[in-house]
Amino acid sequence: xxxxxxxxxxxxxxxxxxxxxxxxxxxFEVIVTLAPFVAIWAVAWLLIPVSYxxxxxxxxxxxxxLVRLFCIQHDCGHGSFFAHRGLSDWLGRALGVLTLTPYDVxxxxxxxxxxxxxxxxxxxxxxxxxxxxxxxxARSALGRLRYRAYRNPVVLFLLGPAYVFYVENRLPFGQMDxxxxxxxxxxxxxxxxxxxxxxxxWFGGLLPVLLIFVPTTMVAATLGVWxxxxxxxxxxxxxxxxEDWDMYDSALHGSSHYVMPKWLQWFTANIGIHHVHHLxxxxxxxxxxxxxxxxxxxxxxxxxxxxxxxxxxRLHLWDEKQRRLLSFSExxxxxxxx
Numbered sequence: 001x002x003x004x005x006x007x008x009x010x011x012x013x014x015x016x017x018x019x020x021x022x023x024x025x026x027x028f029e030v031i032v033t034l035a036p037f038v039a040i041w042a043v044a045w046l047l048i049p050v051s052y053x054x055x056x057x058x059x060x061x062x063x064x065x066l067v068r069l070f071c072i073q074h075d076c077g078h079g080s081f082f083a084h085r086g087l088s089d090w091l092g093r094a095l096g097v098l099t100l101t102p103y104d105v106x107x108x109x110x111x112x113x114x115x116x117x118x119x120x121x122x123x124x125x126x127x128x129x130x131x132x133x134x135x136x137x138a139r140s141a142l143g144r145l146r147y148r149a150y151r152n153p154v155v156l157f158l159l160g161p162a163y164v165f166y167v168e169n170r171l172p173f174g175q176m177d178x179x180x181x182x183x184x185x186x187x188x189x190x191x192x193x194x195x196x197x198x199x200x201x202w203f204g205g206l207l208p209v210l211l212i213f214v215p216t217t218m219v220a221a222t223l224g225v226w227x228x229x230x231x232x233x234x235x236x237x238x239x240x241x242x243e244d245w246d247m248y249d250s251a252l253h254g255s256s257h258y259v260m261p262k263w264l265q266w267f268t269a270n271i272g273i274h275h276v277h278h279l280x281x282x283x284x285x286x287x288x289x290x291x292x293x294x295x296x297x298x299x300x301x302x303x304x305x306x307x308x309x310x311x312x313x314r315l316h317l318w319d320e321k322q323r324r325l326l327s328f329s330e331x332x333x334x335x336x337x338x
Contacts, residue, residue: 008248008279014295015280018287019080025286026081029269030072030091037065037098044212045204052211059212063219064267070099070224071269071285077107078281093185097192100165100217104185114281117232118250120318121242128156128229130239132318133331148328151316156229161221223268230309231256231274235324251278256304275302 044058075081076092089103096103113126123129131139131147139147149155170190200208238254240246258272265272273288276298283291292299304312315325319334326334 008246008252011252011279011298012248015276015283015291018291019280019282019284021081021083021284021287023082026284029286033065033068033072037062037069040065041212041216045208048204048207048211052207055211056215059215060219062212062216063223066099066216066220067223067227068267068269069095070101070220071271073099073101073103073106074110074271075269075285077103077110080282080284093189096185096189097196099220100189100193101169102182102186102189104181105169108182114278115247117247117278118238118240118254119242119245120239121245128233130233130316130318130325132239132320133326133335134320136317136331137335147316153313156313157222157226161225162218164225165217165221227258227268227271230258230304230312231271233315233325234304234309234312235315237318237325239318239320239323241320248279251275252301254278255302256309257298257302258304258306258309260306 040058040062044055044062047055047058072081073092073095076088076095079085079088081091082088092107093103096106109126111126112122116122116125117127120132129150136144136147169186171186197209197213200213232254234256236253237256238250240250252275255275255278256272257275260268260272269285270288271277271285273292276283276288276291277285312325314327316328317326317331318324319326319331322334
C-alpha cells in the first residue's frame with residue numbers, strides 16, 4: 001500500500017498509474033452489457049401476447065442494463081474506456097442513441113460539471129441546482145415555492161428524469177455556444193432514436209413502446225438521476241466560494257463513496273466510487289476497485305450507505321457557516337436564529 005499523499009492534489013499523481021484501459025476488458029464489458037440488454041428486449045417483446053406483467057417486469061429489469069450502458073458511455077466521454085479517443089467517442093455516440101442522451105452535448109456539460117463541482121459560483125450546468133440558506137431566503141415567496149417544487153422527490157426523481165431524457169435532450173437549447181457538433185449530436189441522436197421507436201411501432205404497435213421502451217428508459221433515467229444526486233448531495237458534502245475553492249479538495253470531499261451490494265455495484269459500473277472518479281476521471285470504471293484495494297484511505301473516505309442516502313433526499317440548502325446541507329426546516333431555524 002502506498003503512503004498517504006498528504007493532500008487531495010497529491011492523490012492525482014498516485015491515481016495516474018490506474019488510468020490505462022485494457023482493450024480486451026473494455027470490449028468484454030460492452031458485450032456482457034449490450035448482449036443481455038438486447039436479449040431481454042427480445043424476450044419481453046415475445047412475452048407480450050402471454051403476459052403484459054411479465055413483459056413489463058423484464059423491461060424494468062432491463063433498465064439496470066441500460067444504466068450500465070450509460071455508465072460505459074460516461075467513461076467514453078472521459079476518454080477512459082479505450083486508449084484511442086476516437087473509438088471511445090464513436091462508441092459513446094452509438095450508446096447515446098440507446099440511452100437517449102446526445103453524446104457530444106452531454107460530454108460538454110459533464111466536463112463543465114467536473115471542472116466546477118463544489119464551486120458556488122459555477123452552479124447550474126450538469127448538476128442538481130442547490131441554493132445556500134441565504135440565497136433561498138433572499139428569494140420572493142414565489143421563488144422559494146418554485147425551488148421547493150424543484151427539490152421535491154417526485155419532481156427530481158420522476159418528472160425530472162422524464163423531462164430530461166424525453167424532452168430536454170432532444171434539442172441542445174442552453175448550449176448554443178457548443179457549435180455545430182453539439183447540434184449534430186442532438187439532432188442525430190434524436191433522429192436515430194425516433195427511427196428505432198418508429199420501427200417498434202411499425203412491427204409491434206403501441207404495446208412494445210408502452211410495456212418495454214417506456215419502463216426500460218424510465219427505470220434507467222430515474223436510477224441514473226438518483227445516483228447522480230447522492231454522489232454530491234449528502235450532509236457533509238463540499239461547497240466553496242470561488243476564492244476558497246480547490247478542484248481536488250472538492251473532488252475528494254464533495255463526492256460520495258456510495259457503498260452498494262456487489263450486484264448493484266456491477267450494474268452501476270462502480271460509479272459509486274465517485275470520489276476517486278472525480279479525483280481522476282481518466283480511470284476506467286473497472287479499475288476503480290483496484291484503487292480501493294490498494295489505498296485504504298480512499299476505501300474509507302466519504303462512505304455513504306444506501307440507508308444513509310435516503311436521508312439525503314430531505315437535504316436541500318447549503319449552510320455556508322456550518323458547512324453542511326440542511327433540510328428546509330433546519331434552514332428556517334438557522335435563518336431565524338441569525
